[in-house]
Amino acid sequence: MTGTTAVHRALEHIAEEWETVADRDAALETFTQRVRAIPAEQPSALQARQAATPTATQAIQVRGAAPSAADDRCATVRTAFDETIGSNSGYENESRFEAMAAALTEDVAAALATDAGWTPPLKAAVLEAVSTSRRNLAIRRGILQEERATLEAAMTEIDEIVSWLQATADESFLQCGFDDLRAKHERLETYQDRLETRLSRRQAQFSRSTARDGTDGSRYRSIVTSIHANSPTRYPLLSTVTRLYSVCDGCQRAVRAHLTRRV
Structure with a gap:
């Protein structure tokens, strides 16, 4: 093994992901500020009563809310999205609706796409969706810190x-005394014990949910593997430690063979 392992490269991926999360959070914050500055239009009580059995999207919009031809505020929100969240590198290969659905939920994206009116319920739904996205990013940031x-x-x-x-590596076992060989054997045993402990801790990390996750929350394993999804090794720490354990085991067997001959 060389001094540069999959773990060293994984740290570079963590640093890159940290920058990506920071950029997305900044985009969400800017979008929030612009959305708050767009006044909502309150539909009349009559229009609200006309919504007999609204769909999820209609419930957000309050069906029948009259759009303003002179000042299309939903279009203003969409433009704000395009210039902030939509321009973020994480969404560059998606359509506007796909990007909005990913960042704000499908219901909110559909409501903004229909131009039915920028109502207080829709504005509140947009702001809540952004808050949820930022909370998810905060969870991801916490996992990145722990992973680093x-x-x-x-x-x-x-x-x-x-x-x-x-x-x-270049030492000849034939030139080592019995005590020196025994010391090497014990050191390798210690290394193997430490590597086994490292593997156990890693598996424990992967088996639990993050502290702020609910029953459907993302698990540590899924988030970490997504960070390394484009790497040759999806589990760099497990791979490196397992390989190093095997190297130590092979060395220990070689030392043991020389010890046995001298007994």
């Missing part, structure tokens, strides 16, 4: 083990 700390701690341990293996 996990990888940095693992990298320190991995670098220590790899450095020792590289330093002893």
Whole structure:
């Protein structure tokens, strides 16, 4: 193994994702400010009563709300979306509706697309959808912080083990005394124990939901794997630690064979 492992590269992916999350959150914040500045038009009580059995989209809009031909405020909201969230790199390959549905829910996206009126219920729904998206980003940011700390701690341990293996790679066991061989055997045993503990902790991390998740919340594993989805290794820490454990095991067996011959 070299000094640059999948874990080292994974830290670079975490840094890139951190920037992406920051950009998206900034876009959502700007969009929120622009939406708050657009006054909503209150439909008449008669128009509200005419909505007999509204759909989810109609319930948000309050069916029958009259649009303003002179000042299409839904169009203003859509323009604000295009110039903030829609221009974010995370949505560049999607249509406007797909991007709005992803960021604001399908119901809100459909309501904004119909030009039925920028009503207080619709404005509130847009702002709530943005708040939900920002809360989800906050959860993702928290996971990124934990993942970065996990990888940095693992990298320190991995670098220590790899450095020792590289330093002893050219040594001849035939020239080592019995005590030296036994010390190497014990050190390798210690390394394997530490790597096993690292693997167990990682599996425990993957088996739980994030602290703020509900029953349908994203699990730690799904978020982490999505970050590394385009990498050759989707589980860089597990892969690196497992491989390093195998290297230590092979070295230990070689040392044990020399010890056995000298007993």
